[in-house]
Amino acid sequence: MSLIGATVITTCSGAxxxxxxxxxxxxxSSVLYFVSGLVMLWSPNVYVLCLARLLDGFGIGLAVTLVPVYISETAPSDIRGLxxxxxxxxxxxGMFLSxxxxxxxxxxxxxxxxxMLGILSILSLIYFVLTMFYLPESPRWLVSKGRMLEEKxxxxxLRGTEDVSVIYVL
Known part of the structure; x- marks a missing residue:
């Protein structure tokens, strides 16, 4: 079910x-991880467990497709690959530790x-806090919406410098 959810969401996550x-x-994505972990922990039957795994797949699909794009759009070119x-x-x-x-x-x-499945909720809270409080919006997305001052x-x-003259190809 997780793979089905991830496959479905990746087809439209970019748009x-x-x-x-x-x-x-x-x-x-972090909210989907959290909710799916709680539902898996307390699922009364296999059908609810399958629904929770589908939600988990949605979270996985969003994270797997959007994190590399976000990093590519925000990281300085000299450490982007790393x-x-x-x-x-x-x-x-994480798979090894699990x-x-x-x-x-x-x-x-x-x-x-x-x-074992419910522990996902604990880890998703860390993911949520990091994305909610420390993650700025993508500068490329801000430019595409005409929000140049916010982008700057x-x-x-992100760069720690006043001079951020960058040319974007949209």
């Missing part, structure tokens, strides 16, 4: 993020599959 912006869509490898590296590391956690929990006298302020805060 929606061009309309609403990357920041709101990344916040939506920063774009981080999502893949952290995703692989496998270790599942293995460790399987050694318990009464392992709880619900708890965002670039100045």
């Amino acid at each position: 929606i993020s061009d309309w609403l912006g990357q920041r709101p869509m990344l916040i939506a 920063l774009n490898t981080l999502p893949q590296f952290l995703s692989s590391g 496998y270790c956690m599942v293995f460790g929990m399987s050694l318990l006298a009464s392992p709880s599959g619900r708890l 302020k965002v670039l100045q805060s």
